[in-house]
Amino acid sequence: MDGTVATRVMLAAHGLGPGDALALGLEQQGAKVARLGACGASRADWQAAVDAAVRDLGDLDLVVHGTALPASQPADLDSLSLADWQQATSGALFETLCCLQAALPHLRERGGTIVVLGPSAALVGAPGLVPWITLAEAQRTLVKAAARQWGVHSIRLHWLGLGSALYGDALRDAHIPAVPELGPPPPALGRVPDAHADAAALVALLAGRGAASLTGATLNLDGGDWMVP
């Protein structure tokens, strides 16, 4: 954290495995972090929760948002009910939309940064996780559209893919595709990034002056497993 930006952070990632460690890492870099719990299922609920968090923080510089893997997954698509599917896809995307909408009034005047977290596996797909990956790719695209609309307000948005190891037990039974690389086992850096130090440092970088000309980006924090073509 460079001491002038991103000191007030709202984490809207209820139940997301790496969320707590990421928040702790940001706090250790000097940020004040407000952690949102479950925010309800309406835009008004989200607005109330975000407004309360910003009152507690004093202002808002950075929003970090992510969606936890639902209990219904991993599972084959044909084993899911329509209700499971809707909750995991359009229901969750609506919550992301509400989060962005609720943050906008607090960022519109001074600008700021929004980082949406997702699984790096979204870039390659994963069996048993069709709804979650569908959602992640939709969130990644919504980030780009919002970056285009809100750049004029100096609001910058990014999508940050986290390697499966950061999700811990949530992905214990999932079949995450291995990178098609022969030789020494991945990742390229020889270690798996963690949420506490690595993700927090990257999020802080994205919110700082060094990334002031960057928006709508897709970044993949997996130590060099999957490299975008």
Place this chain on the structure above:
Amino acid sequence: MTQDASSLPEAGLLAGRVALVTGAGGGIGRGIAQALAAAAARVVVTGRRGPTCDETVAAISREGGIAIAVEMDVSDETAVRRAVRTAVDRFGGLDIVVQNANAGGDSARPIAIDAITGDDLLRQARVAWDGSFLCARAALPHLKAGGRGRFIVLGSSFGMHGAAMNPVYSALKGGDRGFVKSLAREWGPHGITVNGIEPSAATEPTEVFFAQNPVVRDLYLKLFPLGRLGSPREDIGRAVVALCSDLMGYVTGQNLPVDGGLYTAL
């Protein structure tokens, strides 16, 4: 003048196969249904409005193709199961599903993110996402049984670049890419390929808009290296035929822009 069907490049490529196309009462869906039929597939033409599906079937029949119309709201679980059952009962199986249905005019409505309502999002998701889910779930046993199943989702370049003018449509189409990649990995062991196509095509509403806004048309077409929008049948439909044929049986999990070179940023 109608070209002799046997001389078309797609002639015979899909002989013996059965295809179901959603949103096939007009536009790109109709073009795809016509191309599949021209390739000798027997086609189940589905859509929310029966009469427009009948028109597609009539156009196919005039060219010697085989098709039936089934009125179907792709977001209706029962209706989707019934349409799949109809395909199997009438034609003996189901080899190809093309999920093309979209939420009509809503998908082209520019909107600010802070003005989007839950209804805006969910109404479009019911068609685009629930439609894909319901079609996939209902078709899977039949796609498995045939041994050469194909599942194709029609996306959009909006889902690749994240269009500012239409965030909901962009997000849903971006999500389709994740659906395709993941389902391809899940269904690969069954021998079923799953692919997406991101088309740019001249549909009737596009033609009307361009006729009214020729300056916009000229500016827009300059974005395309090939200098034109695609034909629903000859360009988009034939790409679908190719992906469904044995010629491209080793391609799966891909999201293929069929857009005259509009989107090359990968």
